[in-house]
Amino acid sequence: MRYEAPSSLDQAVALLAQESGEARVLAGGTDLLVQMRTDLVDPVLLVDIKGIAETRQIKEEAGGFRIGAAVTGAELKEHAKLRSTWPGLVEAANLIGSTQVQGRATMGGNLCNGSPAADSVPALIAAGAKASIVGPKGRRDLPVEDVMLAPRKLALTKGEIIASFLLPAKPKGAGDAYLRFIPRTEMDIAVVGCGVCLTIDSGGKCTAARVSLGAVAARPLLVEPAATALIGTKIDDAALKKLDAAAQAACKPIDDKRGTKEYRIKVAGVLARRATLIALERARKG
């Protein structure tokens, strides 16, 4: 197994594109090293992207933020402006694993690991984030909800890397939130996760919303009917009831040791309501 640590995206893309065997991008390694240890993957080439400046920076850009794909959860938490602007996103990323895992784990890795239960992904989707992808044919920006296709399957082609995420300028009166349900208080994988970002006008009416669910289908979902249930309302009980029903209707979960299908569907509705109320509280302050 070769290890390369290029200092530019072009070099990283060339290494991945030219490798005929299995090649993997190494960011924080908190999933990849475990998968290598347990023989789930057996790459011949590891390309460590942490030496590439774009992957490691948080920058303000076009009124929003560009967050490097290899920025760690601990670094996201320490960025005061990012945390105050997108608290739901930072909280979602910080739910992944332990303090030790937070020292290494990245949002690029969380997405590219290809798990439907990845905590940062519904929060990115709700925020309207795009993945900035660099490959042999140049750069393209893809909405985060379109990156993962199915468990362990991504819309990236050979040689492509997610270099960074673009978070849009946050509108006035917008707030975001992410909640996940686990049977304990720490160190577990989502039974259901829900990210919500909504905007209210000066009269308290919801003018825009994005709702995303994780761990209830083969990939994290952008649930447009759930957003529609909120838009145009003052997010009253009737709107929350419609939101709950729309969230439940979008679920196509599996049964596993963490929860049954019926349980996940029910919890998805509950989390959607609760995350919406947190996002609304933040929208009122923002």
Added chain:
Amino acid sequence: MAKHHVTATVNGDEVEFLCETHETLLDALRDQLGLTGTKEGCSTGDCGACSVTVDGRLVCSCLMLAVEAQGKSIGTIEGVAHGEELHPLQRKFLEHAALQCGICTPGILVAAKALLEKQPNPTETEVRYWLAGNLCRCTGYDKIIRAVMDAASEMRGA
């Protein structure tokens, strides 16, 4: 293929070692550098027994490749005491009997030291969450939490 030649700093001393790509920082610390205070528990990042700091950041050394340590500053349990003089956390762990079998202890001490450097006056809840990735199957945790709180208090001069 040729092994990687890595130079790094461990507990303030410059070190160099050779490693294969698949070797973890934990492997290098224990097998190449003889620093066996860092323990191998689960090898999958769940138990925290292999906790070390890398450029001041707490990580599981089993979840980092040795070759990634190039140019980094690593802190291990061997760097916690000053010669014969124990760190306040180590003294408090003895006083509170916060260990039994001891396998988890080096990782917990390294993790707790990293917390107190960042937050000298943590609440009990903060200590419990910070150490949630350090599993102990002997003590039931309460003694560990009391030892960390007591050490924090002493270190603040309270």
